[in-house]
Amino acid sequence: MYGCRPSRTPATLPLCAASVTRRLRRLYQRAFEHFGPLHWWPGDSPFEVCVGAILTQNTAWTNVEKAITNLKARRFLSVRGMHLVDEVLLANAIRPSGYYNQKAKKLKAFCEYVTRRHQGSLRVMLSQPIDTLREELLSINGVGPETADSIILYAAQQPVFVVDAYTRRILYRMGLTAEDAAYHELQDLFHARLPRDTAYYNEFHAQIVYVGKEFCRKSKPRCDRCPVRLRSR
DNA sequence: CACCAGGCAAGTA
DNA sequence: TACTTGCATGGT
Numbered sequence: 001m002y003g004c005r006p007s008r009t010p011a012t013l014p015l016c017a018a019s020v021t022r023r024l025r026r027l028y029q030r031a032f033e034h035f036g037p038l039h040w041w042p043g044d045s046p047f048e049v050c051v052g053a054i055l056t057q058n059t060a061w062t063n064v065e066k067a068i069t070n071l072k073a074r075r076f077l078s079v080r081g082m083h084l085v086d087e088v089l090l091a092n093a094i095r096p097s098g099y100y101n102q103k104a105k106k107l108k109a110f111c112e113y114v115t116r117r118h119q120g121s122l123r124v125m126l127s128q129p130i131d132t133l134r135e136e137l138l139s140i141n142g143v144g145p146e147t148a149d150s151i152i153l154y155a156a157q158q159p160v161f162v163v164d165a166y167t168r169r170i171l172y173r174m175g176l177t178a179e180d181a182a183y184h185e186l187q188d189l190f191h192a193r194l195p196r197d198t199a200y201y202n203e204f205h206a207q208i209v210y211v212g213k214e215f216c217r218k219s220k221p222r223c224d225r226c227p228v229r230l231r232s233r
Numbered sequence: 234c235a236c237c238a239g240g241c242a243a244g245t246a
Numbered sequence: 247t248a249c250t251t252g253c254a255t256g257g258t
Contacts, residue, residue, distance in 0.1 A: 056239040063256060064239090098255040102241085144241050164239050209239055218237065220258085 020176060021193040027174070031207035031228035040206035041154035043068075047079060047122055049155040052145045054106050055097040066096035079120050083111040106142025111139050126156035134160070146184045153205070159198040161190035162205045166212025173216060173230040 011124045015023075042051040042061075048068065053062040070093040071077040076085050081135035116134070118125040120137070126133065130152060137148035163186045171177045178185060194200065215226040 015245040021244070053239090056238085058238065058253090059240085059255075062238090066256090082251070096255060098238090099240095099253045100255080102253055106241085142241065146240065150239080179238085205239085220236095232241080 014208065015176070017193070020189070023174060023176060024190070024193055025227050027170070027211075028207060030206050031211050032203070034225075034227040035207060035210045037179070037205065038206040038210065040055075040202055041150070046126060048077060050151050051077065051082075051107060053154070054110065054152040055103055057095060057099070057103070057147065061100050063096045063098060063216065067094040070096070079111050079114050079122055083115050084194055092206075095165040101143070109141045110143065121144075122155075126151075130158050130160060133158070145187075149187070153179060153198065153201055157198050157202075159196045159201055161187050161201050163187050163190075163192075163204075164209065166206075166208050166216060169218070170208060170212060170216050170228075170230065174228065175231060 029165075030136065041052065042047045042054050051071065052064055052068060055067050059204060068077070069096055072081075074089075074093050076082050076090060076093055085110055087104050090107060091100045094100050094103055094107075097103060113136070114120060114122050114125055125136070127135070133152055133156060134148055137143045138145070143151075146164055149160045152158050152160045153162050163183050167186055168177070168179075168181060171186065171189075172179045172181070177189070190201070194204075211227065214229075215222055216230060
């Protein structure tokens, strides 16, 4: 286990490709040893995963859980049910997840799309090739790159790497990327350096979130026992 | 009290 | 194109 002493390697020093690959694999390995298998995404069905992906935008997962509990209790947790329910009632049900008016519109937009374009069959929609599916998801209001990729990886179970705020912060603090690296830069890095494997990407992203929560928060980093070497901030 | 959480879209210059 | 702002609850 490494501590969190500042790295002597300047962020600007370019690393060779093989070194980047080793560092990424070591990040995964050390995190997995620390946390064990995480079995993501927490959700009982592909649709619940899609809903969770939208509700968790810039929001703590504990709040999303409360919202999903409400959706289940009110029987809104289906494409048809959510498409038909009044938007105000939907917004009220998801209140704990924050941004509830915006997110009610987003959930409606998602269900509207599945209903119109795929006759309500989420399974059909998710069975499409990755590029087609990603393009469709991004065309839906409220679905950006991370939400689209979370749905592709965790609901459709197809191999794309999900980049989130923790991914950006951890790779930056590892000295691998710029602080403001673009989404596709980070994603391309994983795609180029690691095997294109759904189960591996699934577990890797989950491990990144756990490392981020425990050891790489914006402020108050708990650096003792951190499974990887990060630059202090 | 201030700050943050598994983003995104719309507005401005 | 490149910033900025609104959205909002609940935990630390």
